[in-house]
Amino acid sequence: MFVLPAPAEPSAFWNDTKQADYFVLQQSVSTGGSAFFKNVLATIQNVLETKPAPYRVVYRDSPAADSYIVLAVGETKEEIDADWKWLSENIMPVVIELDEVPERTSFVVTKIRFLATEEGGQDATADRKMRAATTTFRQTFDVGRTENLVTYYSCALQSGFMLHQGWLYLSEHYFCFYSYMF
Numbered sequence: 001m002f003v004l005p006a007p008a009e010p011s012a013f014w015n016d017t018k019q020a021d022y023f024v025l026q027q028s029v030s031t032g033g034s035a036f037f038k039n040v041l042a043t044i045q046n047v048l049e050t051k052p053a054p055y056r057v058v059y060r061d062s063p064a065a066d067s068y069i070v071l072a073v074g075e076t077k078e079e080i081d082a083d084w085k086w087l088s089e090n091i092m093p094v095v096i097e098l099d100e101v102p103e104r105t106s107f108v109v110t111k112i113r114f115l116a117t118e119e120g121g122q123d124a125t126a127d128r129k130m131r132a133a134t135t136t137f138r139q140t141f142d143v144g145r146t147e148n149l150v151t152y153y154s155c156a157l158q159s160g161f162m163l164h165q166g167w168l169y170l171s172e173h174y175f176c177f178y179s180y181m182f
Contacts, residue, residue: 001073002083002115003131005108008058008068018084022061022095022104024068025084028054053135055080057087059108061101069105071112075135075145137169141176148172 018025053073057080060068071087074080091111098104134149150170157164157177166179 001079001131002071002112003073004116005059005069005071005112008070010066010068014056020088020092021063022059022108023071023084023087023092024058024060025080026056026058028052028056030054052132054139057083059105061105069109071108073135075138133167133169136167137171137176140178141169141174143171143174147174 013029014026015029016024017027053075055074055077056070057072058068058070072080072083074083091108095104095108098107130149133152137143137149137152138145138147148171150172152170153168155166155168155177157166157179164179166177169176169178
C-alpha cells in the first residue's frame with residue numbers, strides 16, 4: 001500500500017531484497033531469523049510504539065544516498081510485490097529520464113503523495129497512526145487481513161500487585177490486550 005512519503009534512515013533492521021536505480025525493496029529483519037530475536041525486536045518496537053510493516057519500498061536520490069523516502073509498505077510479500085511492479089511500470093522509466101536530483105525527488109514524492117491520499121482520503125496523521133496500529137494488531141495477534149481494527153487504547157492491566165502496561169485493541173470480532181511485560 002502506498003503511504004504518504006516519509007523520510008527514513010538506512011538501518012540494520014532492514015535487508016535489501018530488490019534494487020532498481022533509485023528504488024529499493026526492503027524486508028524487515030524481524031520477519032526472519034530466530035524466534036528469540038523476533039520477540040526481542042517486537043518488544044522493542046512495541047515499547048517505542050513503532051511496529052513497521054515487514055516490507056517497504058524506499059526511494060533514494062542516488063545509489064550512495066544516506067537517507068531514504070518510504071513510498072510503500074506491505075504486510076505480505078505479494079502486496080509489496082504488486083506495489084513494486086506498479087512502480088517499475090509507471091514511475092521508474094520516467095525517473096531514469098530526469099537529470100536533476102531535486103526534479104527526480106519532487107516527481108516521485110508528488111506522484112506517491114497523490115496515490116496515498118487517493119487510496120485513503122483521510123487526515124494524514126490520524127490515518128498514519130491507525131495504519132500503524134492496524135499493522136501492529138494483525139502482526140501481534142496473527143489475525144487475518146479481513147479483520148478490521150475499530151479502535152485502540154493505551155492502558156494497563158492489574159494482576160495482583162503488578163501493573164502490566166500495554167495496548168487494548170478492539171476489532172470487529174476481537175477484544176485483545178498486549179503487554180510489554182508478561
